[in-house]
Amino acid sequence: MAPMTSHIAHWLLAALMLVCVPVWADVGRDEAAAAAQQVAGGRVLSVDRSQVGDRSAWRVKLVTAGGEVRVVMVDAATGRPL
Numbered sequence: 001m002a003p004m005t006s007h008i009a010h011w012l013l014a015a016l017m018l019v020c021v022p023v024w025a026d027v028g029r030d031e032a033a034a035a036a037q038q039v040a041g042g043r044v045l046s047v048d049r050s051q052v053g054d055r056s057a058w059r060v061k062l063v064t065a066g067g068e069v070r071v072v073m074v075d076a077a078t079g080r081p082l
Contacts, residue, residue, distance in 0.1 A: 027079040032058035036072035039081045040064065052082055 027035075033044045042064040050059040056076040063069050073082040 026056070026076050027058070027074065029058065031079055032074040032076070033060055035074045035079050035081055036060035036062060039072050040070045042068075042070065045069070049076070055082075057082060 029047045033047050036058075037044065040062050042062040045061045045063055046059075047061075048059045050057050050073065052073055052075075058074040058076055060072045060074055061069065062072065074080070075082055
């Protein structure tokens, strides 16, 4: 392959890789914690990956101002509480 053709091929390959990246991205630990806090309030104690049926989710454990421990499951793909 000629040098110029090789350069174009690499550029096209890089562009194709960018286009093929999924438009959805997993919700991160911090985003899941924030979503759970909006639902339950309180202070986050832990955030762990979990499975709910066939969905990947975050299991967020919080303690409310009244001392109650609550667990909120957050969909890892959408960020919505389950």
